[in-house]
Amino acid sequence: MKSLVTAQHGQVLLANGNVTIEIANGKQNIAPGEQLPKGSTLYIEDGAEVEIAFEDGTTYSNLSSAAQDSEAAMADSDFSALDEIQALQDLIASGEDPTAGLPDTAAGAGTAGNQGGTNFVSLTRSGDETIASSGFATEGSAQSEFSAASNLNESVVDNPSELINDVTTIDEDGVATGNVLGNDSDVDNVLTVTSFEVDGNTYTAGTEVTLEGGTLVINEDGSYTFTPNENWNGSVPVITYTTNTGSTATLTIVVNAVDDPSIVVNDNNTIDEGSVATGNVLDNDSDIDSDLTVASFEVNGTSYTAGTTVELEGGSLVINEDGSYTFTPNDNWNGSVPVITYTTSTGSTATLTLEVTPVDDPSVLANDSNTIDEDSVATGNVLDNDSDIDSDLTVASFEVNGESYTAGTTVELEGGTLVLNEDGSYTFTPNDNWNGSVPVITYTTSTGSSATLTLEVTPVDDPSVLANDSNTVAENSVATGNVLDNDSDIDSDLTVASFEVNGESYTAGTTVELEGGSLVINEDGSYTFTPNDNWNGSVPVITYTTNTGSTATLTLEVTPVDDPSVLANDSNTIDEDSVATGNVLDNDSDIDNDLTVASFEVNGTSYTAGTEVTLEGGSLVINEDGSYVFTPNDNWNGTVPVITYTTNTGSTATLTLEVTPLDDPSVLANDSNTVAENSVATGNVLDNDSDIDNDLTVASFEVNGESYTAGTTVELEGGSLVINEDGSYTFTPNDNWNGTVPVITYTTNTGSTATLTLEVTPVDDPSVLANDSNTIDEDSVATGNVLDNDSDIDSDLTVASFEVNGESYTAGSTVELEGGSLVINEDGSYVFTPNDNWNGTVPVITYTTSTGSNATLTIEVTPVDEAPEFRSGTDVAGDAANTDTYDFGELAEAATAGTVVGTV
Known part of the structure; x- marks a missing residue:
């Protein structure tokens, strides 16, 4: 059995025999068309055939009987363990999970496989990451022979390097170190760095490069060091490194800013008494990261915001946000200001120590002066406005007229006697009736300073003796006199300089217009007050001033005299049906009284003011305030009897009222009449009209914009109209006409106008139907229209239904009769189709129209003698x-x- 670990993604092209893939829970056979992830482990039984196409275009195939495998993707089963080690190292180097996609480990009991019993354990990271180095020595290992025989359809492929971009972040003043190859891998090569590029410049690996923010070196083995400049922070330009395989990746280095501590230095300042201490506490402070400001300061245990002015025992202090400070000592204060601690915007603190040294201040003396009236004594103290912050002042000596005297000496001068004491008090007693300037006195204090004392005695004029004046005259009399007749001045000849009245001052001799009359006071004291006609009352008090500056008053009183009322007769002319109003007092006057009406008399009868009196021509009232109202009766005109009214002062006058006749306008009302169609509208337009002055007739009428003389018969669209002089009218509508007649406007003999509106309402006229008949020959069809000889003036006729043989049918129905078929349509058309060779009389058909009217249709079919x-x-x-x-x-x-x- 052979095994194969894929270095890249591929697709199965051929799988004959037992070819399996390692999966999470064991193995399963592969089939053509399946996708193989990168890192897949395949097991190929002897004699099995497999062919795989990889994503880079290369293929793996073992179709040759020599069973040679693709160098790029497979090793002989003798080296399957080495293949697994390499795959594990690749996964570790790339940061991936080495437990995924590889054969199970030997740890633990599990299902037997090609490596024996297998199982696995998942490990979870619980601490810092340590980048593992990968690779293993292959010296002395047996090698399989590979040959590139084209007939085996195998090729040798150099797999590309897999590089991962690197990012490192350090704090300001730290050094960034690492290895760019730590997370890179190449299945075919041992990676090294050949060069790197930064800021557009390329450097050989191992070169130390000076950048704006510090120095950088990337060595051939991938290790790098970036040493930032002192206190520098920011992003280093992105570095691109190139490996010996020609692949590239980037290194990004970010230096985080670190707030360096502020360097603050204590401050002190010493000034002389009377000087202001200024400076800036930040001048000797620094902070490489921040612009320092003063946030607050503390003195005597109390904290203040920067910019606050603090009142201390010795003066006022302010430290501003920009560090500037000002200490203004109190006058003549000296000593140590309590230590001030200021805090910067960065939270650092330092102190400010202020010292004020004492200074001996000179005496401050002010010259003195005193002015007194003749025959008065001048007293005072020359030291009251002098001071010495350091000494208690006294007078040591004084000098006058060139002679020096010890303090406390009494000196006889030309104008009087003078003494100036050690405590500064002085007394100058003038000689009787003496006035003038005392020679200037210079005094010297115990501190050696000197100042002067100036004394002035002003002459005094004896006051004038003035007496107030008063004068009372009767209304319409002139008040005269002389205000100086009872005044005197031992030193001067008195005259009047000015006088004041109502808050205004006037020069003597000025004539002043007052509310009650005119006033003049002359320089010699004579006065004249001329009251206005009929005025009485108190003249505002007059204050006069003499040439000596003394003042007195003049009071004038004008007593009233009762004047007679002045009344004027009144008259008022109004039109008929108008109301006469006015006020009989509007043209009356009484200088002494507010006039009212007490009573009035008409037709020999007297009435109290406010009484409403009914006269022949209307109603009258004269009120106490003089207002009157006469309301004539409807359409009355003529002369109201003369009315005599009496005022509260007993005076009388008359009121004459005249009502002139008027032609009253005609009172016309619009007319309307509604009749049914084919009816005649009649009436009289003057029946609801009136004129109090005239007998009304119709002069003319207008319709459709045309004017006609009364009595003219007018043909209108809807009928004929006539309106006669006496107001009677007739409208005869045309046959079957209905609608609104154009509005008719009639004009009376007085020129007034009104309208006549006529309306003819529609009436539904009955339909006019004629019976129909039709005779046809046997075997002919009878057609026609039953409505052709019918009419309805109001409606469009249609056939609603028809009846034959006692049965009713809707129009349009086809009816089978004994002799044939019949249909009568809604539009009135009919068709009767006789049966073959039938003749005779069709039963009478009765049709009913849409208006409910009915008529008959008679159809006769005559026989025809037919040839055999x-x-x-x-x-x-x-x-x-x-x-x-x-x-x-x-x-x-x-x-x-x-x-x-x-x-x-």
Whole structure:
């Protein structure tokens, strides 16, 4: 027995004898046409014949009596074990399951096969993968002789290498190593790497290549090393390697990024008192993978987001996201700021130490000034607006008029006495009625700084003595006087500079228009207020100001005087059937009162305002507010009696109302009339019309766009129409006409118009039927149409049914009678076909139309005297082969000389 392990996919072309294939549960015979997977194990009994075609075009055949096998696919049974070892190694090298598709192992008890008892155990990986090396030494092994004899139909095939692309991933700053041949195999050769290509350049195996991201070498034995540059990460350009068999595959190397720790350095800054500490904590920090920012900072045990301004005991601090910081010390503060710990965006931390060193600040002095009125004492303290952050200030000395004095010394000056004490307080007491500028005083403090004190005494004018003024006048009187008559000023001659009224200020002498009148106050104090006609009331208080700046008021009052009401008589003219409205007070006035109507009088009778009075011509009401309404009776016109009204002030006036006549329009109503077909429509279009001023007649009428004088008879499509002057009308429809008459518009003698609508409704007219009769000769067919002499003005007639011999039949039915067959169709056509030689009277047929009307059809068949028939024994026409039949009439016409033999 021989065995064969296929190195590629194939198909069985021939299988004679016992040729089996190894399967999972044993073996089974193969047959032509079956597909053989790569790695299949075949067992070939002695004398069996097999031929296989492989996918690369090669074949295996053992048809030769020499039993030589294809070098590419089979080894002698003596080397079957070697074949199995090679197949196992190929499967291991390619990463496939070596237990699939090969003979069972010897482990365990199982069914006996060509290798004895076999069984197998499946192993499951439980740890890291170790790539096995494959191959075995063949030195000293016996070799079968192979010959390439063409008559054996065998060929030697070099199987292609099987290469698998490689991928390796490492972390940044790691070294990628491996062997590209570890997962490659070649059944015929020991694989090596001859060259590799990267970035478009080809290198001999073993060459070290410098790439952008690091250095690479792939050795002849397939081992490779890629050493990335420091902190480099990314994808190495794909490397394509070529083996000694000419096959190629790729190596892909990816370097994963690793976040390198940030390098942060503690910061410190020392500044002088009164200075601002600035800097950037990130200037001395670095991170190769990230752009560092400050995420937060902590001080005094409290954490703050970057960018937050924190108020500390010694000042304010902010550290921004970009690392910049600012510490602004409080004025004159010095000392150590609590240590600040900042945290970067990468989570690293460092500290910032700030120190503020003390500085001796100079005294800050401000010059002083004080202005007082004449006969007042100037006091104050020159140190109140001075300061020294480091010392308690005092006054050591002062100088005035070129002389220096120790603090606390009282100095007599031209305008008064001055003392400036050590604590800075000072007093200047002016001489009586003295005013002017005190010589500038320069004081020196205990710190040696100096500033000045300036004192000013302003003169004081004694105030004017003013008294408020008032004046009351009667309505329509002028108020005059002088506001200065009761005023005085010991120092000045008083005049009026300005005056103010209603919040507006005016120069003396200006005339001001007020709500109640006009006002002027002159410079000499004289004033005039001229009230408006009939105005009374209080003038807004006037405040005047003198040339000394003093002020006083002027109050003016105008008392009322009762003025008489002014009333005007009223009149109103309206048209008939209109309502007269208005207000009798609209043209009346009373300067002192709001006028109302108290009462009114008409026809000698007095009525309270608001009372509705019925007069001969209509109804009247005059309301308290003066409004009035007169509603005339329908169609009344004329003069209403004069009405006299009295106001609440006792004054009276009159109201005259006139109603002018109007020609009232005619009141016309449209007419309509509906009659049945063949009836006459009559009526009178004026029966429902009226005119209060005129006797109505019809002047004309219009129909179909044509106008006709009343009394004209008009022929219309549907009949004849006449409308007479008195309004009577007649419409006579044409025979059997129905429908709507065109709308008729009539015009009266007053020019008003209305319409007459006439409708003729249809009436179903009875059908007009005539009885039918038909006489035919015996053996003729009677035809005709029973409807030809029938009519119906409203319908298209058809035959619905017919009756004969007391039986009714639907139109179109064929009826067999004693004398023949009869049919009357729906369209009225009929056919009566008599029986041969029948004659007589057909029973009367009654037909009924689609309108329900009926008539009769009478058919008579008259007898015909027929010639006897002669049947000859010989052909009269010379046709001796047939017998002919003739009647004697025909025979006489066609007779020729000779003898006719036959029977009658």
